[in-house]
Amino acid sequence: MTNLFLDAISAEKANIENHLKKYLDLLHIPGVLHDAMEYSLSAGGKRLRPFLAIAVCEMLGKPRELIMPYACALEFIHTFSLIHDDLPALDNDDLRRGKPSCHKAFREDIAILAGDALNTDAFSLLFEFGEGNLKKAGKYFAKAVGGRGMTLGQVYDCTIPENERTVEKLDFINYYKTSELFIAATAGAAAWLDAADDEISALEEYASNLGIAFQIADDILDITSTTEKLGKKVGSDAALNKVTYPVLIGIEGAQKAVADRVGRAEAALEPLKGNRWFEVFKGFGEYIRDIMAKNS
Amino acid sequence: MTNLFLDAISAEKANIENHLKKYLDLLHIPGVLHDAMEYSLSAGGKRLRPFLAIAVCEMLGKPRELIMPYACALEFIHTFSLIHDDLPALDNDDLRRGKPSCHKAFREDIAILAGDALNTDAFSLLFEFGEGNLKKAGKYFAKAVGGRGMTLGQVYDCTIPENERTVEKLDFINYYKTSELFIAATAGAAAWLDAADDEISALEEYASNLGIAFQIADDILDITSTTEKLGKKVGSDAALNKVTYPVLIGIEGAQKAVADRVGRAEAALEPLKGNRWFEVFKGFGEYIRDIMAKNS
Numbered sequence: 001m002t003n004l005f006l007d008a009i010s011a012e013k014a015n016i017e018n019h020l021k022k023y024l025d026l027l028h029i030p031g032v033l034h035d036a037m038e039y040s041l042s043a044g045g046k047r048l049r050p051f052l053a054i055a056v057c058e059m060l061g062k063p064r065e066l067i068m069p070y071a072c073a074l075e076f077i078h079t080f081s082l083i084h085d086d087l088p089a090l091d092n093d094d095l096r097r098g099k100p101s102c103h104k105a106f107r108e109d110i111a112i113l114a115g116d117a118l119n120t121d122a123f124s125l126l127f128e129f130g131e132g133n134l135k136k137a138g139k140y141f142a143k144a145v146g147g148r149g150m151t152l153g154q155v156y157d158c159t160i161p162e163n164e165r166t167v168e169k170l171d172f173i174n175y176y177k178t179s180e181l182f183i184a185a186t187a188g189a190a191a192w193l194d195a196a197d198d199e200i201s202a203l204e205e206y207a208s209n210l211g212i213a214f215q216i217a218d219d220i221l222d223i224t225s226t227t228e229k230l231g232k233k234v235g236s237d238a239a240l241n242k243v244t245y246p247v248l249i250g251i252e253g254a255q256k257a258v259a260d261r262v263g264r265a266e267a268a269l270e271p272l273k274g275n276r277w278f279e280v281f282k283g284f285g286e287y288i289r290d291i292m293a294k295n296s
Numbered sequence: 297m298t299n300l301f302l303d304a305i306s307a308e309k310a311n312i313e314n315h316l317k318k319y320l321d322l323l324h325i326p327g328v329l330h331d332a333m334e335y336s337l338s339a340g341g342k343r344l345r346p347f348l349a350i351a352v353c354e355m356l357g358k359p360r361e362l363i364m365p366y367a368c369a370l371e372f373i374h375t376f377s378l379i380h381d382d383l384p385a386l387d388n389d390d391l392r393r394g395k396p397s398c399h400k401a402f403r404e405d406i407a408i409l410a411g412d413a414l415n416t417d418a419f420s421l422l423f424e425f426g427e428g429n430l431k432k433a434g435k436y437f438a439k440a441v442g443g444r445g446m447t448l449g450q451v452y453d454c455t456i457p458e459n460e461r462t463v464e465k466l467d468f469i470n471y472y473k474t475s476e477l478f479i480a481a482t483a484g485a486a487a488w489l490d491a492a493d494d495e496i497s498a499l500e501e502y503a504s505n506l507g508i509a510f511q512i513a514d515d516i517l518d519i520t521s522t523t524e525k526l527g528k529k530v531g532s533d534a535a536l537n538k539v540t541y542p543v544l545i546g547i548e549g550a551q552k553a554v555a556d557r558v559g560r561a562e563a564a565l566e567p568l569k570g571n572r573w574f575e576v577f578k579g580f581g582e583y584i585r586d587i588m589a590k591n592s
Contacts, residue, residue: 029443033451037443084412089404108385109454112408113447116380119415120442127434134430138423146416147325147333151409155329158405 005283009051016047019068020075023125036106036114040079044097049074049181053189059277062193069129070192073122074185077145080118083111132192140188144180153177165243171212179211205268213261217288219244220254262289301579305347312343315364316371319421332402332410336375340393345370345477349485355573358489365425366488369418370481373441376414379407428488436484440476449473461539467508475507501564509557513584515540516550551588558585
């Protein structure tokens with residue numbers, strides 16, 4: 001069975017990666033700082049967040065080029081967060097997508113500063129190459145990233161002890177760590193494109209639920225899948241004694257929670273139905289449900 | 297002899313610190329992340345960068361409240377840079393202004409994330425509390441901070457070997473490390489306030505020269521002053537075998553370089569003369585010359 005979401009994200013990947021390279025080059029950052037930023041920006045990944053912003057642009061029928069600086073700014077932020085998450089003082093991961101993480105390929109000081117530059121220069125893309133609604137979207141964007149968003153989620157994840165984690169606390173951590181940047185990628189993108197407030201709210205509700213579903217599905221696969229099927233190492237949560245959804249309420253309970261969140265995300269989007277791109281958004285939810293089934 | 301710059305900066309300090317606290321509170325960041333951000337934001341310092349932005353506002357005759365979010369965003373950035381500079385992988389400083397540095401008072405992971413949040417939420421202040429020219433000033437601001445500004449300066453300082461440092465390379469490092477944020481504090485503030493392009497250019501030239509003068513003066517005092525006179529530890533450059541201006545061209549040569557840079561800064565500002573705040577800006581240059589004399 002074909003999934004419109006998977007088809008569409010595959011079709012966009014090269015375009016997103018070309019734009020990431022183009023904007024980084026336009027900033028004219030010299031030497032090792034440029035190299036470290038490019039190393040991590042070009043390390044692959046699904047390009048999910050920029051894709052979501054492009055899908056919002058298409059769903060709203062706006063010109064594609066209008067969203068590209070905003071879409072790439074999201075990937076700058078996502079990349080900065082991965083570089084800092086991998087640092088020895090945080091997750092201490094030597095590998096990222098099968099390659100040495102930034103602080104291993106370069107040095108720890110360079111990795112910290114490359115993350116800092118990607119964080120700041122995400123805003124350079126908005127200020128210098130963007131023609132969207134800067135004030136409205138910028139507010140969403142900065143809120144989703146800083147001390148009320150993704151960075152706060154990371155602090156929660158670093159400070160809430162495993163033995164105190166409940167389903168409610170996991171939702172809370174996942175919301176800040178993942179949903180917030182999904183919200184920037186959808187509701188924030190809509191704000192950038194001057195969408196109506198009810199469209200922005202619908203996308204916020206969609207992204208909030210899908211972000212949480214995405215994380216729970218990831219936790220399930222870490223238990224039920226194999227390294228071959230998933231294409232990345234499994235079993236790392238158990239090795240670290242991490243308290244995740246499946247640990248708290250079992251695999252089936254966690255699968256039900258994913259289905260519930262996907263259902264809520266799809267329901268939130270109903271007012272926006274009417275074109276092919278609406279089906280792409282629905283396809284993202286289906287994809288999350290499918291990967292659980294296929295890889296388990 | 298009285299110095300208008302010193303009088304004015306003393307008169308503003310409490311107002312700046314009240315606004316820093318106000319904006320941080322308005323962001324409603326919870327828990328330890330808030331505490332770490334507040335700890336470093338309230339650790340003192342001259343508040344030079346927000347003061348420069350306020351002085352630009354007064355010189356241009358614009359309403360004071362218009363500049364406060366921008367002024368405080370500069371101090372968010374300066375504080376983020378100090379937190380990350382003090383990290384073990386960079387300068388590894390356990391103390392900052394006589395108090396434990398952020399990663400000692402909290403933890404290294406929290407300090408990295410508090411720096412990240414201050415970096416991002418500096419932009420939140422611009423987007424949420426500002427009524428200035430967001431697009432024009434935002435471009436100056438992000439450029440001065442990211443991979444083409446302060447962060448690039450830090451990379452140069454981490455990667456250019458001491459034995460390869462020449463006067464030209466030191467100017468280069470000092471320009472990126474210090475002048476860039478001075479430019480954001482003056483030319484960027486003027487852009488925020490919709491100043492004319494020739495006013496913005498004059499302030500950029502002023503800040504570029506004073507940033508370099510400021511760093512050379514600091515290097516001189518590290519040799520010629522005493523801990524009692526200066527109120528901070530001296531001799532640390534020599535202890536680390538740092539190649540600074542005085543090492544390369546002697547104390548007198550370095551003092552002449554400072555005087556030259558201050559003269560160029562003052563000359564750049566001539567077109568703006570006409571009110572008391574112009575004298576404040578000149579006072580900053582005089583102050584840099586004076587501290588060399590008084591504390592040597």
